[in-house]
Every structure is written in C-alpha cells, then in structure tokens.
Amino acid sequence: MSADPLIRVENVSFSYNAEGGNPIHALNNVTLQIQKGEYLVIVGHNGSGKSTLAKHLNALLTPTAGDVWVNGWNTKDKDHTLDVRKTVGMVFQIPDNQIVATIVEEDVAFGPENLGVPREILEQRVTDALAIVGLEDCRKRAPHMLSAGQKQRVAIAGIIAMEPACIVLDESTAFLDPVGRDGVLQAVRKLHQKGTTVVAITHFMHEAVEGERVAVMDHGQIVMQGTPREVFSHVAELQELQLDVPQVTALSNAMHRRLPDFPWDLITVDEVVSTVQRLDRRGSAPRWP
Amino acid sequence: MAVENGAPIIKVNNLHHNYLRGTPLEVVALKGVDMEIFPGEAVGIIGRAGAGKSTVVQHFNGLIRPREPGKVIVDGLDLSDPTVNIKELRQRVGLVFQYPEDQLFERLLGDDIAFGPRKMGVPFAELRPRVQWAMEMVGLDFETFKDRYTFSLSGGEKRKAAIAGVLALKPKVLILDESTSGVDPRSRKDLLGRIRCLHEEHGMTVIFVSPNMEDMAGLVNKIFVMADGRTVMSGSTREIFAQREQLLEYGLGVPQVTEVMHELKARGYSANLSVLSVEEAEAELWKILSS
Numbered sequence: 001m002s003a004d005p006l007i008r009v010e011n012v013s014f015s016y017n018a019e020g021g022n023p024i025h026a027l028n029n030v031t032l033q034i035q036k037g038e039y040l041v042i043v044g045h046n047g048s049g050k051s052t053l054a055k056h057l058n059a060l061l062t063p064t065a066g067d068v069w070v071n072g073w074n075t076k077d078k079d080h081t082l083d084v085r086k087t088v089g090m091v092f093q094i095p096d097n098q099i100v101a102t103i104v105e106e107d108v109a110f111g112p113e114n115l116g117v118p119r120e121i122l123e124q125r126v127t128d129a130l131a132i133v134g135l136e137d138c139r140k141r142a143p144h145m146l147s148a149g150q151k152q153r154v155a156i157a158g159i160i161a162m163e164p165a166c167i168v169l170d171e172s173t174a175f176l177d178p179v180g181r182d183g184v185l186q187a188v189r190k191l192h193q194k195g196t197t198v199v200a201i202t203h204f205m206h207e208a209v210e211g212e213r214v215a216v217m218d219h220g221q222i223v224m225q226g227t228p229r230e231v232f233s234h235v236a237e238l239q240e241l242q243l244d245v246p247q248v249t250a251l252s253n254a255m256h257r258r259l260p261d262f263p264w265d266l267i268t269v270d271e272v273v274s275t276v277q278r279l280d281r282r283g284s285a286p287r288w289p
Numbered sequence: 290m291a292v293e294n295g296a297p298i299i300k301v302n303n304l305h306h307n308y309l310r311g312t313p314l315e316v317v318a319l320k321g322v323d324m325e326i327f328p329g330e331a332v333g334i335i336g337r338a339g340a341g342k343s344t345v346v347q348h349f350n351g352l353i354r355p356r357e358p359g360k361v362i363v364d365g366l367d368l369s370d371p372t373v374n375i376k377e378l379r380q381r382v383g384l385v386f387q388y389p390e391d392q393l394f395e396r397l398l399g400d401d402i403a404f405g406p407r408k409m410g411v412p413f414a415e416l417r418p419r420v421q422w423a424m425e426m427v428g429l430d431f432e433t434f435k436d437r438y439t440f441s442l443s444g445g446e447k448r449k450a451a452i453a454g455v456l457a458l459k460p461k462v463l464i465l466d467e468s469t470s471g472v473d474p475r476s477r478k479d480l481l482g483r484i485r486c487l488h489e490e491h492g493m494t495v496i497f498v499s500p501n502m503e504d505m506a507g508l509v510n511k512i513f514v515m516a517d518g519r520t521v522m523s524g525s526t527r528e529i530f531a532q533r534e535q536l537l538e539y540g541l542g543v544p545q546v547t548e549v550m551h552e553l554k555a556r557g558y559s560a561n562l563s564v565l566s567v568e569e570a571e572a573e574l575w576k577i578l579s580s
Contacts, residue, residue, distance in 0.1 A: 044473075045473040045474070045475055046443060046444045046445060046472065046473040046476070047443060047444075047473075048473075093471065094388065141314075142314065145308065145309070145314065145316060146339070147338035147339040147343075148338065148387060148467070149337075149338030149339075149500075150338055150339060171471065174470050174471040181500070203473045203474050203477075205474075206545070242474060242475040242478070243474055243475075244474045246545060247503060247544065247545035247546045247567055247570075248545050248546070248549065250567045251546055251549065251567050251570050251571060251574070254567060254568075254571045255571060255574055255575070258571070258575060259575075259578065262578075269545060269548045269549050269552055270552070272549050272574075273549060273552040273553055273556065276553060276558070276574060276577060276578065277556060279578055280577065280578060
C-alpha cells in the first residue's frame, strides 16, 4: 500500500452531551487509515459509532480529541471544509433527507452544478451517474414518486455526479430488494474499479464480503479488522457481538464441527458447493464409520 | 356480511391502482392483484422495488381505496363501499410503515402508545393495561420505558415503540411494510422473534414485507410474489423458494442456504430444494456427504 493514505483517522474520540445526562462517548480513540482506491466495509450495531465515524470522514463532525486528515487537510481546518467535502461524498441512511429537487435529473445535477461544473459536462455527468445506478428510465420522474430503493439510487447518483475521490455509503442498501441491492453493489464495484475509494457502512455481513477490508466496530472502537475471510472466521466473537454471520459461513462452521475436513470459513455459496463436490469425490469407499 | 369460519380475513380481487390518475405523471402501480389471506396466517409479500407491495398493503387499512373493478374485502368489510367504517377497519388492521419511528410524536413513550387506543375510545381504565401489554409484546419493559422521552430512545427502541403503538389497537391483522429494515441485526432479530410470537402464540395474522429472504424464510408460511403490479406467484414458503429460476426472472433471490441446494442440484446432486434454514441445510449436506 502506498505510504500516503487518502484518509487518516488518528486517535479520534468524539463525545457529546446527552439530554440532561452524562456525556456519551461515541468514538473512543479510533485510528484508521483508508488508502486511495481501497474498498473498506465498516460493520457494527447501531450505537457502535460507525455512523459517527463516517461523519468524521467529510467534516460533518470534527473530533473531540485526535485528528482526521483527508488528502492532507485536517477536517478541523475550516478553510478546507469544502475541499474535504469535494473529496469525500456521503450517501446517508435515508434518501428522502438527501433529495432536494422535484425531478430526478435535477436532483442528480444539484451537487455538481453547485460545484460549478459547466452545463455541457453536467449533462454527461448526470447521464453517466444515472447509468451507473440503472435509473436512466427515471430521469424525468419525480423522486418522491419512486420507491425507497429507487430513491436511494437517486441519492447515490447525486454523489457520483460530483465525482468525489471517495464515496461513503452509510447503510445505503438497507432498504433495497435483492436485485436493487445487487444493482447498487455493482454500481459501487464499478466505481471502485474506476479508482474511487469506497467506504461502505452496513449491518449486512454478506455485504462485507464485497470489501477488501472489513472493520468491525463496537462501543466506539474498532474491535476487529482484516479481510472478510479473516473477520468471518471469528464466528463466535461475531455472534457474541450479535452480528449476522452469512448463512453459508454459519453452515460451513456447522459442517466443520461434524466433519473436520469441511473448511469452517467459507463465505460464498460457490465455495460451499465446490467443497461438497470435492469432499464427495474422494472415492466411493466408506469414509466415515 | 358475516365472516364464515375458514373464510379469508383479507381477499383481494383484480386490484388495479394508478398514482396521479389523469395527470401527465400518471404511474400505473397495480395491474391486477389477487390474494387470499386467512386468519392466523403469517404471509410474506416479496417483489422488487416498485412492484407494488406497499401500494397493495395500503389498501388493507383503507389508506387507498379500491377502484372498480377491483375488490378488497377485509374482515367482512367491503372497502369499495364508501360508507364503510374506516375507523373500525384501522382498529382491526394495524399497518406499520418503513421507518415507523418517524411516527412517534408524544413527549413520553407511554402517552405515544396510548394515543391510538385513546382515539379509538378505549375507556381510560383499560388504557394502562393495553399499553403495558403492547410494550411487553415488543420487549419494552413497561415500568422502565413508559415515562421515557421518546426522543431519547435508541433507533431499535423507537422502532419497537412505534410497533407497540399499533399493537395497542389490538389489531387482528398486523402489517409490517419493511418495518424490520434499517435497524441493526440485534434489534432486527429480536423484533422478528417477537413478531413470530405474536403470530404463533397470539394467533395474530401477520403480513410481512421485507427484502430479506432469510428473514422471510424464518417467519412466514405463505408467500405472494409481486412483479410489475401483479401477483405472479403464490404458494407455501418452501414451494416458492424451490422455484429459484422463476424468482430470478422477477428480480428476486432465495435464502443463501436454499441457493446452496439449488447450486448442488445444478451440479447433479439430488439436493432438497425446500431447505430454508442453516440447520436444515446442514442435515442435507451431511446426507449427501455421508451416503
């Protein structure tokens, strides 16, 4: 990895005062580096601090202690807030809160237009962004007449059209149907292949499989980090955190207990099926008592 | 109309609906939906975004009225009849939306949950036990939570509170329109367990809309598949998920473990396609590998 990460989160803590109560420590000394072009997935429960961390990545929040550096700019430096936000685009949990226009194409154009993108380029950007999220046909529709999943994709297109170096998706697939979700994941994959840095926040563990690196958060800290396979192999710890383990991983774990040759850390359907084939082909002689 | 024993509690016949009818922005949402849901069933409705799932369920408590020639009969009430008692209907059919926590508005949680039954004219003396029952059904301890400020609750707690507000009406039918989406896995699993209990132990008819096929498989006995404004498949959960190819055509999937069985079958194994849970899949794989 290059020595020059796009985002550096250094010993960041964030606290706020709850209504009449004690301060709440949403982040507790978090350190994290996000490399250019990386696909990082952050998983954890509500209240684990993952959304709070996400909001630090484009200066919506600034640390109570510690620093966040985006492309060399400290997010606390107000002179560079716009630069930071141009670099890191954010898609929120609820698309309705992010949609501003009454026509889909106008909504998608809103961001880049305000960044001063000239009209000729703007058209193309909107077209490309809608193509990536698969909403070309909805270009002239009204966002509030779309389904929740379609609206979420409009919101994503609005960010894509600004062409940020990094896109942060804060549980943006929570409401999509399987194909809609695949559509968004494909779009994100496409963006990632084009070199965009992706930070996806989700509670869906099967989406974590998409990433190159997974960070698990709990109580404002990163408690586990690694490739999806490394992280999923900690089934017991994940279950203790009451996070979902993909069904196939749970299945491979259960099979491993019955049959030690069956790997315990499979993460895709295809791996499970291939394993069954491999183990089944080991000759026709009786294999087990 | 008296409801006979064994008659459907909800019957939908040839239902059509257009949004913004008569304007240039008209969108056809429903093009012919038929459904029969029987008392005590737990039924799932699946379909891609825009298939019309929410539009259908919003007919069930009269938020949208059926248009000729479509018919919706709910618990004996013909909803095309303009004189039908909507208040009565909404007491019998509780609808929980996506992001129901947005519906909380009272300062104190107990008041919020009591709002519905109070408006329905439930006598004051009965309110407290009702609210208590509803809160306990969703796993919010009455004494701990009744005087909490609604804005101070966590996302999962707000979600439960909103569902309790609907349950406090003691509906016969509970509709959850993606109401388990967007909360973390811990709260989601907890909620699913409580919904299952309402269905299994309290005989409540449950209509469940969710994009999560694994959750669907764990909760409902019957599934309606919607595509492009129509009901295109219906059957038991096992029957539906055994037809992967067709579901894929409609842009839907099957639970991951069912997918494993379908893949095994495609590679020549005599795999049981009606597998719905990890435990069942484990038993099947074991059967294949130990035979």
